[in-house]
Amino acid sequence: MSVLHxxxxxxxxxxxxxxxxxxxxxxxxxxxxxxxxxxxxxxxxQVRGRVIPVVxxxxxxxxxxxxxxxxxxxxxxxxxxxVVGLVVDSAREVLKLDPQQLKPxxxxxxxxxxxxxxxxxxxxxxxVMLIDFPRVIGEETLDGDGQR
Amino acid sequence: MSxxxxxxxxxxxxxxxxxxxxxxxxxxxxxxxxxxxxGLPHPRAxxxxxxxxxxxxxxxxxxxVEPIVxxxxxxxxxxxxxxxxxxxxxxxxxxxxxxxxxxxxxxxxQLAAGKQASPVPPGLLSRLEALDAEGAPGxxxxxxxxxxxxxxxxxxxxxxxxxxEQLTTGATDGRRAVRLDxxxxxxxxxxxxxxxxxxxxxxxxxxxxxxxxxxGPTVGGGALTFVLLLLTEASDAALxxxxxxxxASVRPLAVVAPRTPALAPLPESALADEEPEEARRxxxxxxxxxxxxxxxxxxxxxxxVNRSRLTRAVAALTAAGAPTRELQAILQENARQxxxxxxxxxxxRMVRVGDVLERLPLLVRGLRRSTGKSVRLELDVGDxxxxxxVADRLLPALVHLVRNAVDHALESPEARxxxxxxxxxxxxxxxxxxxGGLLDLTVADDGRGVxxxxxxxxxxxxxxxxxxxxxxxxxxxxFSTRDAANATSGRGMGMDIVHxxxxxxxxxxxxxxxxxxAGTTFRLRVPLTITLLDALVFExxxxxxxxxxxxxxxxxxxxxxxLVWPAGAGxxxxxxxxxxxxxxxxxxxxxxxGEADGRGGSVAxxxxxxQRGELVAYGVDRLVGQQEIVLRPLEDPLVRVPGVVGATDxxxxxxxxxxxxxxxxxARGGGAPHRRRASVREEGRLx
Numbered sequence: 001m002s003v004l005h006x007x008x009x010x011x012x013x014x015x016x017x018x019x020x021x022x023x024x025x026x027x028x029x030x031x032x033x034x035x036x037x038x039x040x041x042x043x044x045x046q047v048r049g050r051v052i053p054v055v056x057x058x059x060x061x062x063x064x065x066x067x068x069x070x071x072x073x074x075x076x077x078x079x080x081x082x083v084v085g086l087v088v089d090s091a092r093e094v095l096k097l098d099p100q101q102l103k104p105x106x107x108x109x110x111x112x113x114x115x116x117x118x119x120x121x122x123x124x125x126x127x128v129m130l131i132d133f134p135r136v137i138g139e140e141t142l143d144g145d146g147q148r
Numbered sequence: 149m150s151x152x153x154x155x156x157x158x159x160x161x162x163x164x165x166x167x168x169x170x171x172x173x174x175x176x177x178x179x180x181x182x183x184x185x186x187g188l189p190h191p192r193a194x195x196x197x198x199x200x201x202x203x204x205x206x207x208x209x210x211x212x213v214e215p216i217v218x219x220x221x222x223x224x225x226x227x228x229x230x231x232x233x234x235x236x237x238x239x240x241x242x243x244x245x246x247x248x249x250x251x252x253x254x255x256x257x258q259l260a261a262g263k264q265a266s267p268v269p270p271g272l273l274s275r276l277e278a279l280d281a282e283g284a285p286g287x288x289x290x291x292x293x294x295x296x297x298x299x300x301x302x303x304x305x306x307x308x309x310x311x312x313e314q315l316t317t318g319a320t321d322g323r324r325a326v327r328l329d330x331x332x333x334x335x336x337x338x339x340x341x342x343x344x345x346x347x348x349x350x351x352x353x354x355x356x357x358x359x360x361x362x363x364g365p366t367v368g369g370g371a372l373t374f375v376l377l378l379l380t381e382a383s384d385a386a387l388x389x390x391x392x393x394x395x396a397s398v399r400p401l402a403v404v405a406p407r408t409p410a411l412a413p414l415p416e417s418a419l420a421d422e423e424p425e426e427a428r429r430x431x432x433x434x435x436x437x438x439x440x441x442x443x444x445x446x447x448x449x450x451x452x453v454n455r456s457r458l459t460r461a462v463a464a465l466t467a468a469g470a471p472t473r474e475l476q477a478i479l480q481e482n483a484r485q486x487x488x489x490x491x492x493x494x495x496x497r498m499v500r501v502g503d504v505l506e507r508l509p510l511l512v513r514g515l516r517r518s519t520g521k522s523v524r525l526e527l528d529v530g531d532x533x534x535x536x537x538v539a540d541r542l543l544p545a546l547v548h549l550v551r552n553a554v555d556h557a558l559e560s561p562e563a564r565x566x567x568x569x570x571x572x573x574x575x576x577x578x579x580x581x582x583x584g585g586l587l588d589l590t591v592a593d594d595g596r597g598v599x600x601x602x603x604x605x606x607x608x609x610x611x612x613x614x615x616x617x618x619x620x621x622x623x624x625x626x627f628s629t630r631d632a633a634n635a636t637s638g639r640g641m642g643m644d645i646v647h648x649x650x651x652x653x654x655x656x657x658x659x660x661x662x663x664x665x666a667g668t669t670f671r672l673r674v675p676l677t678i679t680l681l682d683a684l685v686f687e688x689x690x691x692x693x694x695x696x697x698x699x700x701x702x703x704x705x706x707x708x709x710x711l712v713w714p715a716g717a718g719x720x721x722x723x724x725x726x727x728x729x730x731x732x733x734x735x736x737x738x739x740x741x742g743e744a745d746g747r748g749g750s751v752a753x754x755x756x757x758x759q760r761g762e763l764v765a766y767g768v769d770r771l772v773g774q775q776e777i778v779l780r781p782l783e784d785p786l787v788r789v790p791g792v793v794g795a796t797d798x799x800x801x802x803x804x805x806x807x808x809x810x811x812x813x814x815a816r817g818g819g820a821p822h823r824r825r826a827s828v829r830e831e832g833r834l835x
Contacts, residue, residue, distance in 0.1 A: 024616075030802075032691070032795070032802060032803045032804065032805060033691075033739075033740075033741070034782075034787045034789060034792060034805065035738070035739045035740050035741075035789065035791065035792070035812070035816065036740075036789035036790065036791065036792070036815065036816060037786060037787050037789055038786065041786050041787065043787075044782070044787060044795055044803040044805075045802070045803065046797060046801055046802055046803050048651060048657065049650070049651030049652060049655055049656065049657060049658075050655070050657065051655070051780050051782070051795045051803045052784070053782075053784045053786040053787040055786070082784055083784075084784065084786065137786065138786060
């Protein structure tokens, strides 16, 4: 039984998220900054009338900021009762993955990715990484990421 | 459609509507009177009053209040002449019209008090009729001595003046006025002959003026007769045939002259039977101006603020070693009481969804008449409650959706029959309960469904692949037009308005499911309460922000030349205000959006805010204005930060932060290093 995943790119690398967790994908035209929020929080966006916080994947992954482009997307995901967006460089593909294709990430990746990568999968010549969404958006606590 | 209407079901909606229309009628009549005095016509007021009176007449006919129908009818006739005369009304007509409105109003009150509406005062109708004759002598010549109909009292008393007039004048028009008595029975029903089928079969033979059920013994041992009053050119035999033959019968309605007074005169004293004001609103409910509730809520907010001061004072005592255990217990108790109080006040603002929807049955009845479609409205909203402010905003959206459903989505009875559906279409408004402070509602019809291709063609876009995408196209501003294309696209008018109300104003969600030929369901999700806030909107470092008006003591201009910059104050300046020095903080810097040293910013205005009893000025770039906003609390932990109360949409589709300046200053005013780091990262993020 293969599961549908949404593929998105951050700094050239490809990540996936189960499509069941993704509510929608919207183009990103900037967020309203929230003073005092965690550094990786880009701010607030309004998606179909709902105000949701968005996390900047680049800042979260410790990557240099990128000028927003037409390809920039907000991947809006459901996390329990919360709805949170993730700003990524681009997202325009879905992929069916067999759970058996998902392998634990190599130790080096685990370390480098600060636990954001839950598994990796080889799809033909490509390597896609399944992200740990709750961890990427910063779990429940503001200071849980140890950056403040 | 049954000929009788259960009065009790419609009465509350009828009363509310009638009251509103009467208010409007009074205003228009006064405007007309003012114009007459200046010798000017006032066609708009005449038309508005006509419309109000006409609607009152229609509504009253639905709930069977014949005296009001009669008065409204003659007022309407008089106004029609004034309209034809270009909005000119003779001055002498004002007083009788005024009297007419008063009489209607009085009868509406009688109904509200659970009484019967008293009959029409005989003098009034003749005065109104006299106006009619004056207004258009030529036209009303025929009506000056209207003939009476040979009808037994049981039937005659249930006809309105308009219907009576229709039957008498219609009969002189080459057609005959006849009554067709139909007696329903089990054997006839078995052969498919019911009052509905008879109505349908009679319809092409002439004009059905009224259908009245009469109870009482009938030929063949039944207890019910339907009297159909018709204007027709068809023969008796044809009519009898349409009614399934005997025991149905056809009789001509002889027009008898001279006219006999149809209405019994009544003693003047009956009119003085005015209800005392207090008694008018029955039951255990109370109408309270919403602003009073808001005032109560505001007082409560002041109590809450005071309590937090008390808490701090007690904490200080405790820190100083004072025995405060009992004080603390009282404080805790106090906190609980305040919470309960808040809940109680908020509950005062809650109204039943069912009450909000009270008007929909009347709306649908009206649509049934104007569209000729057969529609059943089903309301299933249980006991759900909504904040008054939400309900007021929600209703127009629901009205829009229901109107669209009847106007555009439901097919004509013929088309439905051809499609193998029941002739009667169904529009269903239902609530599926609430969860997490949200109420779910659906508005569903069993009509033709939205034709995605027609919509796409109309909007000039590719065919939307999903219901969401289709809804998005439907909700585009300007998609709504009134041309014929709508009738086939199945949906169309004003969906942008619905979207704006549900999504932008209420912060809710709007979804749609549609199946060609099977119908459309709109899903609405709205918050049970919204917080409205009178807010000052200003600009700071290129972004707009809002603060509650009540939190700002004063707005001042900042004269940069007169600011004092104390050494080592970390960029906080001092300004002079009525002999006192007030610290001025650049808000941009507090928000992490200005230069780290805070100096040289383009502060032009400042908002004076009391912070722990001390005045503090927050410098901003520009004031945008004052407006009412809908506050959306930020609940996600990622953005729950001190100083930010919530977000709002100022109409640009992006969230604007609503700030609590005092809290922001307290939370972020100290510790410069933190601020500096914050500003660096904000800049990085903005890139």
